[in-house]
Amino acid sequence: MKALINFSKLTLLIFALIFTSCSEDDNGITDPPPEESSNIVEAAQATADLSSLVSALQKADESANNDLISALSGDGPFTVFAPTNAAFADLLAQLDGFDSLDDFNSEQLQDLLATILTYHVISGTAAMSTDLSDGQTLTTLQGSNLTVSTDGGVFIGDDTDADAQVTTPNVETSNGVVHIINKVLLPQTVLDELAGILLVPITDLALGNENLENLVAALVAADGDLPTVLRGAGPFTVLAPSDAAFEAFLDGAALGDIPVDVLTNVLLNHVLEGELYQADLEGLGSGYSNTLATGAGDQQMSIFFDTSDGVSFNGVSSVEAADVKALNGVVHIVDAVIGLPDIVDHAAANPNLTSLVAALTDGGNTTFTDLLSDTGEVFTVFAPVNSGFDAFMNPNGNDINDILSNHVVVGAAAFSSGLSNSYVNTAAAFDTDEPLSLYINTDDGVTLNGMSQVAIADIVATNGVIHAVDMVIDLPTVVTFATADPNFSTLVTALTELTPSTDFVSVLSAQDGNGSDPFTVFAPTNAAFDALAAIPAEADLIPILQHHVIAGANIRSGDLTPNGDTVTPATLEGDTFTITLPGTEGNIADVTDGAGNMGIGIDAVDVQAINGVIHVLDAVLIPDTMN
Incomplete structure (x- = not known):
């Protein structure tokens, strides 16, 4: 038995020498094959990519039962299948609790390592690759068999379900031949001993x-x-x-x-x-x-x-x-x-959304759960977290079901990667049949209607996507959109800082018939104001701003006369203006203002608020200054 162990050590050392002789140095230059006067151990020691094999031989020899290095330095002849460093790394990755060969730190484990190494050695022959045949059985020094396959290369089968491939054949030494392989071979006896720590897929x-x-x-x-x-x-x-x-x-x-x-x-x-x-x-x-x-x-x-x-x-x-x-x-x-999970399942599972779920189901209400469990439709839901509900005071006394509907987009699963500065329609409605708009801004994260930010994006369900938001999104007024959309920042300045004597914000925030609502607002963009030679002083600016607002009417694009001219009702300033549909030069519609200026374009329509609707203009309307 001692002779066999010594012979096993010699075999392992030969593998190590052979691998070393075929490795690359630090400059990426492949080491020359060892001189034939080198034995297997010396060849392995000279091959960088067999350093793990050499270390394994040395570790196994720490047990008094083994003397592998001396054995593999003997006369031979031997045929050695030598695993690379990567092959040993793969073996260690499969062993739970083993990070390096140093973890073979007991005599029992070192003897087990020797068993593995002798399983790579065929004694009494120096078999070149041309001597190996398909289906051939090789009896190893360890006592178990290996199987040869030559279909598409040379492969060595052990007692696992994955064969080793010969990557460098026929490295000749003075006492045998080495074939470098890409896997550590394992016999069934070793597999049985490793059953408790050998990781499997x-x-x-x-x-x-x-x-x-x-x-x-x-x-x-x-x-x-x-x-x-x-x-x-x-x-x-x-x-x-x-x-x-x-x-x-x-x-x-x-x-x-x-x-x-x-x-x-x-x-x-x-x-x-x-x-x-x-x-x-x-x-x-x-x-x-x-x-x-x-x-x-x-x-x-x-x-x-x-x-x-x-x-x-x-x-x-x-x-x-x-x-x-x-x-x-x-x-x-x-x-x-x-x-x-559908959207309702996800909402119910997250304890940070309990306030939302409670609001959705208050009083046994199933409207929302029925809607959002529909697998035949897709939704985007902006779901307020509990702290958002705690902070929401509902300042306008809006119906909570309408508020909740304003967090739901029907017919689209809008993922964060596809969001941009834009308006979408929600399930909430003005006057029961006109969907409210929701303004999405992505300049700094994702902000909704200028008030609520997405905290957790892209919670994917079977029937849509949830974005958790930090605040409840109240029903928007026309003022909400003006302040939320950076394209209207000059308009907001004109309505507030430049006209302090008129409280435009209070006027245009009225809802539920508590003022002159609903409003139809024609909103000039920043570029429209930039086109003016100068923004007029307050006395002239007030009637100009009033000329952009029609009170008491929610006039949408569908209310305009197709292929003709529509004369609007009187504006807050007192004049009317004319809208021609369709427009020209890429405009949705053309406008002739109270002063008779033509070529003003409507670029976007039907931004719907709870107290009116906004249409976007590319120029500032001027009233008739002669009346």
């Missing part, structure tokens, strides 16, 4: 767990490629439902009763990219991650985790056993299957 881990049989069956039933995906490099975090969890999910049904595409997406909703251990989740407290499932807009589905009481996901599934480490990630066994 996530799929193989599930196959070996008696409590995950239903998960394995579901993976096969859903998509034949899913087990292969979970054998990939990853890393993944897998939330693995127990057998009891699957039984509750199926509720008497069979896996075959669930459409394959649905089952596949449900299973992918349990797979997260990257490794998230329990300590990582607890360090974060709560938040969102993305799964491999597909949600609205073909985006990765969001999943909410909360560690305030154990570790739970989407408020429906808790971790029973955490941190089951695998070769390509980590598995947490959970007590419930995590379904595909």
Whole structure:
């Protein structure tokens, strides 16, 4: 036995020398092959890419039972399959708790390492690659067999399911030949000893767990490629439902009763990219991650985790056993299957949105839950967090259902990457049938109507996307849009600082018939004011501003006479002006003001507020100064 051990050490040393002879130096120049007078150990010592092999030989020889270096320096002949440094690094990555060869720090582990190394040595022959044939069986110094495959190269099969490839063949030495390979070979005896620490891919881990049989069956039933995906490099975090969890999910049904595409997406909703251990989740407290499932807009589905009481996901599934480490990630066994969340599910799962959920369902109201659970429609929801509700005083006494509707965009899943300075329509309405507008500004984060900012973006559900916001978005007046849109900053200055004797803000903020509302406002942009030779003094500016406002009417573009001229009702200044639809030179419509100036363009229409509507002008309207 001592002779065999010594011989094993010699074999390992030969591998190390051979690898060293074929490596690259610090300048990237490949080392020349060793002289044939060098034995296997000397060749390995001279090869940089076999330094791990040399270290392994030395570590194994720390046990009194082994003398591998001397053995592999002997007469031979030997055939040695020598793993590279990368191959040893891959082996260490598969061993839970092993960071380097120094972790083989006991006699038992050093003897185990010697067993691995002697499994790479064939004694009594120096077999060149041309001597190896497809299907050939080689008996190693360790006593177990290796299998040769020559299909597409030279491959050496061990007792695992992955063969090693010969990357550099036929490195001749004085006592044998070395073939450099890209994997450490493992015999079944070693695999049995390493069973408690040898990491396997996530799929193989599930196959070996008696409590995950239903998960394995579901993976096969859903998509034949899913087990292969979970054998990939990853890393993944897998939330693995127990057998009891699957039984509750199926509720008497069979896996075959669930459409394959649905089952596949449900299973992918349990797979997260990257490794998230329990300590990582607890360090974060709560938040969102993305799964491999597909949600609205073909985006990765969001999943909410909360560690305030154990570790739970989407408020429906808790971790029973955490941190089951695998070769390509980590598995947490959970007590419930995590379904595909719609917008209502996501809102209900997040404790920071309890005030919103309470408002949506107050008094048994199901209007919003029915709407936002509709899988036949898509939505964008701007969801105020609890602190936003706490701070909201509802200064205008607006109906809370209308306010909530103003946070919902129907018919589009608007993700943060696609947002820009623009107006969208919400589910809230003026006079029941005209959708209110919402102004989105992305100059500094995402701000809505100039008052509420997006705190958490892109919470992806099956039927849309949620953006958590820090304030409740009240129903907008025409003043709201004027102050929120930076294109109207000069107009706002004109209505306030330049005309202090007239309280335009109070006039144009009236709603519910408490003033001259509703208003139709024709709003000049900053560029329109810049085109003036100078902004008039207050006495002349007041009638000009009044000439842009029609009181008592909400005139939308659809109310204009198509292919003709529409004479507006009198403005606050007293004059009328004319709108011609369609416009010319790219204008939506053309305007002739009270002074008879023509060529004024309407560039945007129907910015709808709760107390009126705004149309955007490219020039300032001038009233008739002769009357």
